[in-house]
Amino acid sequence: MAPGARLLDDVRELADRELVDRFGVSDLSPVRDEIARQGGELPASFPRAISLGIDLAHAVVDALDRREERGVAVAYRRMSYEVINQRLNLAGSRVASLLQRAGHRAFPMTASDRADDERICAMFSHKLAARQAGLGWIGRSCLLVTPDAGPRVRWTTVLTDAPLEPTGSPIANGCGECSECVDICPVGAFSGRLFEVGEPREARFDASKCDQYFKSMYAEADWKVCGLCLYACPHGRQ
Numbered sequence: 001m002a003p004g005a006r007l008l009d010d011v012r013e014l015a016d017r018e019l020v021d022r023f024g025v026s027d028l029s030p031v032r033d034e035i036a037r038q039g040g041e042l043p044a045s046f047p048r049a050i051s052l053g054i055d056l057a058h059a060v061v062d063a064l065d066r067r068e069e070r071g072v073a074v075a076y077r078r079m080s081y082e083v084i085n086q087r088l089n090l091a092g093s094r095v096a097s098l099l100q101r102a103g104h105r106a107f108p109m110t111a112s113d114r115a116d117d118e119r120i121c122a123m124f125s126h127k128l129a130a131r132q133a134g135l136g137w138i139g140r141s142c143l144l145v146t147p148d149a150g151p152r153v154r155w156t157t158v159l160t161d162a163p164l165e166p167t168g169s170p171i172a173n174g175c176g177e178c179s180e181c182v183d184i185c186p187v188g189a190f191s192g193r194l195f196e197v198g199e200p201r202e203a204r205f206d207a208s209k210c211d212q213y214f215k216s217m218y219a220e221a222d223w224k225v226c227g228l229c230l231y232a233c234p235h236g237r238q
């Protein structure tokens with residue numbers, strides 16, 4: 001067995017023990033320029049990415065039509081964001097340790113932290129890496145849409161130079177004529193354009209509208225949430 005194949009098995013096994021639901025390795029070379037534009041040369045210096053995804057509890061997402069109720073909103077915030085982000089960060093950190101022990105560079109990105117307040121974005125797009133691994137497509141909502149659970153998945157990424165074979169390649173966009181996420185957004189943050197490699201996110205998503213909406217909600221009550229773009233997607237709807 002090739003050394004890369006054995007290492008891939010070890011990483012996959014570790015991810016499985018962490019109850020990671022979705023796993024993929026991607027070749028980042030086709031999107032290198034895009035990665036450099038968002039996060040600079042540091043993330044762009046890694047040739048491959050390991051994507052780790054944990055599915056959200058459907059029952060929690062399905063309750064979002066009652067998001068004005070404090071109990072529903074708090075459950076969504078804690079169990080779909082905070083706890084899953086912690087689990088992803090731990091899983092990513094452990095995967096990075098395993099790769100480093102095997103003699104490779106490994107950079108565990110954080111699951112959900114903003115690196116640029118002006119552009120309202122992270123250092124690296126987990127969705128882009130997961131798309132490159134064929135785990136889903138980037139929908140009109142700018143979320144990564146998986147064929148079976150839709151956008152109800154949270155992601156993290158470990159960047160690495162380990163010689164791992166990619167486990168997939170991009171799949172076709174499955175949004176079709178749907179515009180549920182565009183129509184439901186209370187602040188009209190989505191333009192409705194489909195994702196294209198190289199086109200800036202601003203062409204599809206005005207992040208400042210979503211950001212302002214969250215600020216206005218928090219000004220009313222610090223437990224409020226939205227998530228309607230995720231709730232409305234027919235892919236993964238129960």
Ligand code: SF4
Pocket residue numbers: 184185186187188189209210211213226227228229230
């Ligand atoms: S979270 Fe809400 S406000 Fe933000 S983009 Fe989604 S639907 Fe719009």
Ligand code: SF4
Pocket residue numbers: 139140141142145174175178179180181182232233234235
């Ligand atoms: S709601 Fe419809 S348009 Fe939006 S991401 Fe899902 S499938 Fe695509």
